[in-house]
Amino acid sequence: MPYQCFQEARKVLAADREEKLVQIAEQRRRIAKWQAAPAQTQREEGSKKGRLVAMQKHLEDLKILADINDPVIRKRFEDGMGRLPPSFDLDPFYLQRLTFVRSGDMDRPIYRYLADRKWRSYDRKLLMQRIEQHHLVPDILPHLNPTASVSIGFGRRNVQPGQFVGSVISKLPLHLNIQVFDKGLRLVTIAVVDPDVPDVANDSFTSRCHYLAVNIPLSPTNRSVPLRSLNEEKHIVQSWLPPFAQKGAPYHRLAVIVLQQNGESAMDVKDLRKWQTKREGWRLKQLLTHHKELLPVGAGLFRTRWDEGTDGVMERAGLAGVNMEFLRKKGEKNVYKKKDGARYR
Structure with a gap:
């Protein structure tokens, strides 16, 4: 029956x-x-x-x-x-x-x-929780409504949103798997930003651009984006800079933002290189101001902190501040915190 x-x-x-x-x-x-x-x-x-x-x-x-x-x-x-x-x-x-x-x-x-x-039943909810927990909005973007799934990996290691990644592992460019759910070919821009760079002179924090590439073709069936394999002349504006954090500094957030370009028109890489020259103090909001056609469609997040391999990674990359260490400033002594005991004798 x-x-x-x-x-x-x-x-x-x-x-x-x-x-x-x-x-x-x-x-x-x-x-x-x-x-x-x-x-x-x-x-x-x-x-x-x-x-x-x-x-x-x-x-x-x-x-x-x-x-x-x-x-x-x-x-x-x-x-x-x-x-x-x-x-x-x-x-x-x-x-x-x-x-x-x-x-x-x-x-x-x-x-x-x-x-x-x-994806919306669990993975997107987890991503949104991490975005709110680590304040990617508004620290990096004014708003973000992910419509594409972004998976991060270093070699064969997959990275969950917000996970800590060692400096030795993250010294090589990451591998992205970007899954879009609407039909058609489109061009995207990928930016990797660190918003937790210490600004000692101003006793504050600034941001740093660790990677910027444009005109990357993407479709529902073409979703693998290995950053190390992209053509430098056609795509790369800022090459990969290994994430790092000095000893004593708090952990750094590394945000991977995927922005969809308007239609299939390619952006001028040479023109972007002229005014995207500096890494320190670089802000993604400025890029969105100059190119209003860019629309954030996906994001990923991992974190880094000082470890035993950080100094070696910084030396091989030619980065300054290898021997720099941040120490907590001792607070001033409060004379009224403890009263003189002689007055009670």
Whole structure:
């Protein structure tokens, strides 16, 4: 009896999918009709664009609804996508889906939808908690609403948001895995900022740019960004500077910010190098002021502190302040804290 019920349920799912496919074909026909219709005035042109955007969104929703209840897609997503289930039942319902199973990846709206939902269920909440806990907003950015998943790694070591990373490990450029959940190719800018640089002269803190690269292509299927492999002439404005903290100083926050550029137009790397010359005192807010088209879409965070390998890393990188040590200033003696005992004798 359970087997018959399962088969009947699959028939219902197959019929529902066929209905959605008919709706998808009809929606595509409507979109093509609206695209071919001429607009007489500028107002009609704006109304046409708004209508096409809404129709395109409805089309994407129909694509998701057509596959959301497919047990094969659910199984493949839980298995990590791109692999066939171990026991593949070759009945007619699955035979017609065989080609889709073998080529299914993040190009399909259903997998992007499921991945986005899974990321928002836990990983994004953890990231937002770390961003609020370590005050990345407003210390680095005035606001941040992550829509892309950013994973940080050094070599084979994955770094959780806010985790401490040793100086010997972080001396080499990190490896990013940036997963976007909307279709299409886009260019992004990646900045690594340290907002906890001691400013001894002003008895305060300033920020430092540890890395800045622009015009990095990104798509749902092209998500791996090894910083050490980027072309210097096309992308890199500021090369990788190993994170470090002097002895006695508090830990430093290293924020990895991903900013989406406007459309597919590339930024002028040579022009950026002219005014992005200094690292000390560099602020990401100034970059956003000069380039208002940049939109923060993702962030990562790790921390560093002084350890036994810091001095060696600083010497090999040619950094100043290797032998510098910060000591806590002793407070002034309060003469009224302890009263003279002779007066009570």
